[in-house]
Amino acid sequence: MEFDSTPERKSQFIEDERLYESTAENVEGYFVISTTKFILMSLCTFGFYEVYWMYKNWKYIKIREQSDIMPFWRAFFSGIWTFSLGRKIKDHSAKVSAEIDLHPDSIGVLYLLTGALWRLPDPFGLLSCLSFIPLLSLQAGASKVNQVLEIRTNKYYNFSTTNYLILAFGTLLWLLIVVGAFIPAEL
Numbered sequence: 314m315e316f317d318s319t320p321e322r323k324s325q326f327i328e329d330e331r332l333y334e335s336t337a338e339n340v341e342g343y344f345v346i347s348t349t350k351f352i353l354m355s356l357c358t359f360g361f362y363e364v365y366w367m368y369k370n371w372k373y374i375k376i377r378e379q380s381d382i383m384p385f386w387r388a389f390f391s392g393i394w395t396f397s398l399g400r401k402i403k404d405h406s407a408k409v410s411a412e413i414d415l416h417p418d419s420i421g422v423l424y425l426l427t428g429a430l431w432r433l434p435d436p437f438g439l440l441s442c443l444s445f446i447p448l449l450s451l452q453a454g455a456s457k458v459n460q461v462l463e464i465r466t467n468k469y470y471n472f473s474t475t476n477y478l479i480l481a482f483g484t485l486l487w488l489l490i491v492v493g494a495f496i497p498a499e500l
Contacts, residue, residue, distance in 0.1 A: 340376040342464040343402065343455035344369035350472060351452055355445035357483020360428075363445050367391045367398060370455065374401055392428055395448070396421035402454045411461040413454040423447035436494050 344366065346354075354362035368388035375382050387394040399417025406413045424447045431441035472480070 340373040342373070342459035342462050344373055344469065345452060345456040345459055347470045348449065348452065350470065350476070351449065352445060353480060354476065355448075356442060357480045357487070359442055359483070359486075360444055363448055364388045364391055366448070366452075367394070370398060374398075392421075392425050395424045395451075399451055399454075402451055402458065406454055406458050406461075409458060409461050411454075411457045413457050415450060415454045420447045420450055439490070 346366070351362070351366065365388070368384050371382065371384035371387045371394070374380070375384055387398075396417055399415060399420050403413070403415045403417055405411075406415070424444060427444040427447065428441055430443075431438045433440065
């Protein structure tokens with residue numbers, strides 16, 4: 314399949330990008346969701362939702378600051394970039410006078426440590442699925458910034474149909490893991 318590089322197609326692509334930027338969520342704040350949704354989605358996706366959450370926040374930062382950062386790679390290497398995201402949220406909160414008690418370096422270290430727990434012997438390696446816990450304070454800080462800026466983020470607080478499907482599948486996987494942990498190996 315050949316890429317259509319005609320001037321009309323390029324113009325349409327530019328218009329699509331402008332439309333996206335003008336109708337995108339309010340990027341003055343952050344991508345925040347309810348704490349319950351963050352916990353459940355993180356658990357049922359075995360940590361992949363945390364990466365998505367970071368991607369969305371880095372995407373907001375990229376658009377807001379008009380920088381050339383690459384949100385995908387910052388989310389992909391979230392262990393390293395958690396420190397920076399924490400500092401961004403803390404600096405932004407100070408700029409808008411949102412009073413938060415955030416310690417980005419501690420959060421980053423805890424996130425790396427909980428992520429490394431997968432190296433423990435079974436079943437203790439599953440403790441790495443709790444790596445969302447340090448991110449809860451980043452989520453709370455981002456939420457506080459949005460409150461001060463009076464940004465309504467109700468759109469993401471509720472569970473979508475896709476979220477429910479992921480929760481059902483993740484719950485089924487967790488049940489299989491728990492049942493499998495108690496079945497003797499001699500069978």
